[in-house]
Amino acid sequence: MKKVSIITVNFNQPKVTEELLGSIPKTSENIEVIVIDNGSNTDLSTEWQVNYPDVKFIRSELNLGFAGGNNLGIRNATGDYLFFVNNDTEFGPDLVKNLVDVLDVNPLIGMISPKIKYYSDKSLIQYAGYTPMNYYTARNSCIGLRETDNGQYDHITAPTAYCHGAAMMIRKEAIEQAGLMNENFFLYYEEVDWCENIKRAGYQAWVCTKAVIYHKESVSVGKKSKLKEYFMNRNRILFIRRNAPAFNKIVFYPYFILLVVPRNVLYYIKNKNYNFIPVLFKAVWWNLTHSKNSSNLGYPINTIQ
Structure with missing residues (x-):
């Protein structure tokens, strides 16, 4: 072997x-x-x-x-x-x-x-x-x-x-x-x-x-956190930027901004996770202002415990 x-x-x-x-x-x-x-x-x-x-x-x-x-x-x-x-x-x-x-x-x-x-x-x-x-x-x-x-x-x-x-x-x-x-x-x-x-x-x-x-991951959805919401949304966009063909990107960006963002905001409000709203917009803004290879994570990693 x-x-x-x-x-x-x-x-x-x-x-x-x-x-x-x-x-x-x-x-x-x-x-x-x-x-x-x-x-x-x-x-x-x-x-x-x-x-x-x-x-x-x-x-x-x-x-x-x-x-x-x-x-x-x-x-x-x-x-x-x-x-x-x-x-x-x-x-x-x-x-x-x-x-x-x-x-x-x-x-x-x-x-x-x-x-x-x-x-x-x-x-x-x-x-x-x-x-x-x-x-x-x-x-x-x-x-x-x-x-x-x-x-x-x-x-x-x-x-x-x-x-x-x-x-x-x-x-x-x-x-x-x-x-x-x-x-x-x-x-x-x-x-x-x-x-x-x-x-x-x-x-x-x-x-x-x-x-x-x-x-050992829980069968139920993992605990929500600002950290998870930020990186899940930021990296979903980043993955497309790095891997999708050009035409798919053209469709994905309006889809995410016009459908995913409003839907997520409504979901946060419904569940009283109001502090997730600015995190979502921060995730989108990072992708608008940073290259797909940027080493700036846009999140204070030293706060992770």
Whole structure:
């Protein structure tokens, strides 16, 4: 088996990260585990290194975001395949082997994700692939989302529109051809943008449902916050700016301004989330005033706890 680097990013969730490490099978010479501590309030890297001597811990004093943290892992990885997993996941049986087996026999596959199931209810599916992106609306669908797993997606090893950021194994050569994750997304849409870059480099995205990982993300919609609203709206526009054909952009921009913005404002008012309204306009304004490659995030990252 080719060497696999398992990379995860921790931010103020030491117990969750430790549970992930405990779920990874005993390492061998063909597997290395890398944990990036992404500017957590408490530096546990020294303590962790004692408790997990086979794991490589790397501390960043700054919160680099999802993309930046994983990029730091890439720069320190020595594997032929790099397996990016959220720290709030736990491994299913033979997870790594099942993904490696697929990559080994098809050099055109640049990245592959397993089936993702909810940890809180292991009968429910979170991901079994993605539908293609509609570049007019910047919308697509997650196949299998919240469906009871009755085997309807078993035995699928095939191309998919996108891999899932919670668990994706990527061929090192694909990263060398496509480049690292774009760090100016910071949160949300960065893995979809990366998948577009990898496909443009001539590789395919696949899903293998024989491989399973469990995700601790809540089955219900995640807690609303100004941070989430800002980056979800900002990066939805940014993704289109970076990836959509010209005609699709012409349609998307009026659609977002004339339909999405008013609809979101009404939704905020209905739910008394009045403080989200200026955040939405700030997200739009950032895209009007910054280049698509700007490193200025437009949000006070040092306020994130």
